[in-house]
Every structure is written in C-alpha cells, then in structure tokens.
Amino acid sequence: MTESRPPAFLLTTGEPAGVGPELSVAAARRFAASADGSARLVLVGDAGLLDTTAARAGVTLRELPHVEMLHVPLAVPATPGQLAVANGPYVVATLQAAADAALTGTADAIVTAPVHKGVISDAGIPFSGHTEYFQHHAGVEQVVMLLAGGGLRVALATTHLPLRAVPDAITQEGLGRVLRILHDGLRDRFGLATPRIAVCGLNPHAGEGGHMGREEIDVIEPALRTARAAGIDAAGPFPADTLFVPAHVAPFDAVLAMFHDQGLPVLKHASFGHGVNITLGLPYPRTSVDHGTALDLAGQGVADPGSLFEALDLAVEMVARGRQARPATGT
Structure with a gap:
C-alpha cells in the first residue's frame, strides 16, 4: 500500500432489511458534505438497494463527491423490517469483499453497519459476529x-x-x-x-x-x-x-x-x-456501531445515525494516526 494515495474507508451496509442501508446513506451524505479529496468512502452492498434507499431520503448517491459503491448483489429483493434467509450469504459476501480489500491494501479501514446473526446462521453459515469473522478471515490468533x-x-x-x-x-x-x-x-x-x-x-x-x-x-x-x-x-x-x-x-x-x-x-x-x-x-482498523439492526425502525427514516457517524470518524482518526507514524513509501 502506498501512503500518498487518499485513504479508502469501506462501509459494509449491513442487514438489508434493517437500518444499515439508510444509516449508510446518511453517513455518505455527511462524508460528502465535508469531503476535500483527502479520502474516499466506499459503500459495500447492493447498488440498487442503496440507490433506492438514498432516493427515499432525497439523495442521489452517484452525485456525492468522493463516495463510491462496491456492488455486491442481493439474492432476493429486500423489504425493510422483513428478514430473508436467502440474503444471509449476501451479508457475509459484503464482509468478505471488504476484508479482502483491507488485507490486499486497497482499503485502509473497515466500518460496519449492523448485521443480524440469526438470519445468517439460519442460512447455514456459522456466524457469531463481525469480530470473529474478521479474525478468522485475517488468520490472526x-x-x-x-x-x-x-x-x-x-x-x-x-x-x-x-x-x-x-x-x-x-x-x-x-x-x-x-x-x-x-x-x-x-x-x-x-x-x-x-x-x-x-x-x-x-x-x-x-x-x-x-x-x-x-x-x-x-x-x-x-x-x-x-x-x-x-x-x-x-x-x-x-x-x-x-x-x-x-x-x-x-x-x-x-x-x-x-x-x-x-x-x-x-x-x-x-x-x-x-x-x-x-x-x-487486526492488520487494519475496524470500527462498528454499538447497536443492532433495529428491524422495527427500518425504512422509516427515523433511525439515529450517531453511532455510525462516530465509528466512521474514529476510523478516519485511526488511519490518519497510522499514516503519521509511517513515512511515505512512494507513489
């Protein structure tokens, strides 16, 4: 990884039927409002779902500066508040895409919106949480x-x-x-x-x-x-x-x-x-919200994005601190 390029922060958008997508859109809008080109935010999830979620909030994601999407397709359409076991593998695929990018150096940090452990397990995927997933993926003891x-x-x-x-x-x-x-x-x-x-x-x-x-x-x-x-x-x-x-x-x-x-x-x-x-x-910073998927609030535009904002801000601070501690390695 080179230190001269703008850092990239990957935001996995969480359980598609929960508040994760709308909180991620709110975080993207906030990030873009203060963007100066010194960093990029990449939303990891289904592009159609995120576009639809953004449109409900009056936002056009593709027009936000320094905000990008890493498309991971849903298995079935998502309905706010209604879990779909078929989308359990989709959620894990978003985590894998982000973790792969962080380990290969194309991303500097991962920020995660909430997932629903039960629906992932019901899909036949043993899953006890983000923490254990990223540990196993990175191969750290x-x-x-x-x-x-x-x-x-x-x-x-x-x-x-x-x-x-x-x-x-x-x-x-x-x-x-x-x-x-x-x-x-x-x-x-x-x-x-x-x-x-x-x-x-x-x-x-x-x-x-x-x-x-x-x-x-x-x-x-x-x-x-x-x-x-x-x-x-x-x-x-x-x-x-x-x-x-x-x-x-x-x-x-x-x-x-x-x-x-x-x-x-x-x-x-x-x-x-x-x-x-x-x-x-982990070999990279990873931060997340302190709450769950809040299925009862999903799709209503009333979920509080404060924890996700704090998680993204802390990830930015951690990456900046790490870069200051290391000399530039070239272009």
Whole structure:
C-alpha cells in the first residue's frame, strides 16, 4: 500500500432489511458534505438497494463527491423490517469483499453497519459476529473487542459465549494475549503512549479471597503479574460492580471485562447510540456501531445515525494516526 494515495474507508451496509442501508446513506451524505479529496468512502452492498434507499431520503448517491459503491448483489429483493434467509450469504459476501480489500491494501479501514446473526446462521453459515469473522478471515490468533463511548473504553476477554462457557475460556495465556493486544491497540490506534488498564475479576467481589471462586487467584492475578513484568500497566482484578464508579475508573484508559454482559451494559448506558465497537489485533482498523439492526425502525427514516457517524470518524482518526507514524513509501 502506498501512503500518498487518499485513504479508502469501506462501509459494509449491513442487514438489508434493517437500518444499515439508510444509516449508510446518511453517513455518505455527511462524508460528502465535508469531503476535500483527502479520502474516499466506499459503500459495500447492493447498488440498487442503496440507490433506492438514498432516493427515499432525497439523495442521489452517484452525485456525492468522493463516495463510491462496491456492488455486491442481493439474492432476493429486500423489504425493510422483513428478514430473508436467502440474503444471509449476501451479508457475509459484503464482509468478505471488504476484508479482502483491507488485507490486499486497497482499503485502509473497515466500518460496519449492523448485521443480524440469526438470519445468517439460519442460512447455514456459522456466524457469531463481525469480530470473529474478521479474525478468522485475517488468520490472526487473537483479536480483542473494545467498545468506546461516554468517556469509557471497555474491552472484553471473551465475546459471544454462553455464560456457562466463560470460566473455561479464561486462561492465563489467553488473558496475556488479550492484555498485549489491548495495550498495543491503545498505543497504536488511540495514540496513548503508556495506557493504563483496569481489569475486572470474574466472580462477585472479585472472588472475595477465594470464597466466591478461585479464578482471580489461579488465573487472573498470575496473568496480570506476567503482563506487568512485560511492561503492561494492568491493575486488578477489581470487583466489577464498583470499578465503574466514576472516581474509581477515572485514572484508567480502558477496562478489561471478563465477559460480554459484565462490561457492556455500563458502557451502553453511558453512550448507547453514539458508542463505537472496535476490533483490535487486526492488520487494519475496524470500527462498528454499538447497536443492532433495529428491524422495527427500518425504512422509516427515523433511525439515529450517531453511532455510525462516530465509528466512521474514529476510523478516519485511526488511519490518519497510522499514516503519521509511517513515512511515505512512494507513489
């Protein structure tokens, strides 16, 4: 990839029956309004669907400056609010097209509108989420889901797992990888030279000295000692119910929660609709919205595009920071 060309941001437009297409059109209009030729936005999805969606909003996509489309055809026509299993493979095809472009260097970052995991799985495609899909596609051993918003950054040691599977999925080695990726991501993607990370315990009261579980003693504390010896500023494990008190969390740049619903309810309470989901550990920046497909709002023009706007803005910042850190490599 050459650093002299304008960066390209690929926006996958999500579940075609959800709010993704209309939010993507809103993001394209906003992007074009401030476009100066220093970047390109590429909408990844069915061109006819996007044109129709844009027309309902009074927008002609093909006239927006520095906005392009990467056409991926629908299997069947999409109706707002009505899922079609036949379009499950279409959604995955949009993700593959974007991921291929990012890995080959023709795109600099991926921003994703929401998808519906259930309809993809119903189509016979095992799919647990964007995060896991991009990890598998890139062939990386580990990625970290980080959500940012409301003055908080919350990362997850485990992602989309049944609660009964979480303790077995948390290991010293795995936590060590997560902490390294989180530390490096905060430094490289967010520009924090010496990030401070607070780590939640798994059990109530962080195990209370082993009386409510030994995962803190046997797994988390040894992983933190190893991480600190490697130069990572990671403190804890802290009881999750008090860590998020503003005075307690304020000194830290990010919190590492042990499972999905331990950390994300707090962050979404503080920022829902304007938070950003980030995948750390990929060879390119990837950001996304903090909400789902909102089928009940689709096609009405009332869905709030704030989270997608924030996700695109953060991707732009990340790419700019990365380019500033690297010398130009020619034309």
